[in-house]
Amino acid sequence: MTLFTIIESIKNRLRKNRAIFLLDKGQSREDFPDEKRFDLILSPAHYWFKREKLPVKYSFQAKKYAPALFDGYLPEGEYSYQAIKGEDGLFYMFAYSDRMILQELNRIGVKPSNVGKLFFADELMKKIDKSFSIGNGYVLVRHEDEWVRLPESMAPKDCIPITAIHDALRNRSHGVTLTRYSHLIPESSFNAIAVPMLLFLVLLTTEWIMIHRQNGELARQNSQIFTKNGLPPTLFQNRAILENLKKIASSQSQIRHVVMCVRRLPLQKNEFLESFTIENGTSAEIKIALLGKQRVNAIRSAWIKNECPWRIMAPHYENGIMSALIAAKGRVK
């Protein structure tokens, strides 16, 4: 069972329990007890009716023929149409004026918002074979398969009250909805606004769904980038790994550069490297045997010329040996 059929069955059940009243000409507020919501049976005074054999199969196809069928038959004005397929294969064609029904309801003092569905007496009561009283001195009489409103004085003897047919009305169907706002804006103008808006809404919604799906796919890809490369799954872990590797790379490159600088020192004959120690990869100590104190500056100049990443700091010369600390700027306190 689809959701649509479930909703329809619930609506039908509610509708069967809903009160139903006859809307005829000349009624008053007393004929409509205070009900929150009720259906109306339109008496033949409120619609035009034809039975036709049409070359179509379904009611919605027959409905398209209705304006042509009633053309020249109805007074000037706007009308709504309904087509119902009968058991005999004929189509019951109805024409009614929403505006006239609204005017009648306003005259009586009934709120149109309280009205649920409208039913046509001819369709709804086709299985009822007795005439019945509708109050206000009138009766509905079946005459050649059509219901006719007659004064009580012309009523047949077997006329029954309307309450006697309530059970027959419980299983009602083929109702129409009263168009309450057609006088505010013509349907064609409303469609001219609503249809493009609806299309635009559908387009935008489609775009939204597509971008949403694309984002989902992209998020899934993002979550797999690290694991695909054999790395830990989180960005936090990978950032830490990258930082550590960068730190190692930088420090090791500097060490190799410093060693290269030491090997390129312009030592003269009888000058030699006494000791050189790099510890923890952050700083180094160097001792060089030099021929004189004036050679210290030559060594420093050569060091700078080689663009070493670490600097010679606080060199001192004692007993023919230059001792110095080599470290990156700011590393040594």
Place this chain on the structure above:
Amino acid sequence: MKNIHPAFIVLAMTLSLLLVAFKIAEEKRRYIILLEQNREYQIISQEIIDLKKNWGNPTAARRAIQRVRSSSLLKNRIKKYSKRANKIEISFLKLDAPRLDFVSNQIFNAPLVVDTFSVSREKNESVANLFVKVDKP
């Protein structure tokens, strides 16, 4: 539908349009963020892979240590070789200039993470002692 005021229908549609437009803008913002995230993740992954090739390649590092240990040039010159939990220490004795060059070239040309490198000249001799401590590959 026929019982609903047309203004309500137009209002509801306008609100729906605004809501969907807002959602689209939000998704587009998220798309840009995800795209940037994707680029960032790719760059980080590539950088880690490249750096690991240089500084985290255990095979190349082990091979360099093995070359030093098994070199005929350094026969009887390795005083001590010790493996700790995460460090390897090697002490060399009385290395002349060519041997010292060989060892330092092997160590500094390999992707070894050097922690300590200490050269000291033996008194009154043209040979040096060397102590190297590297991270265990």
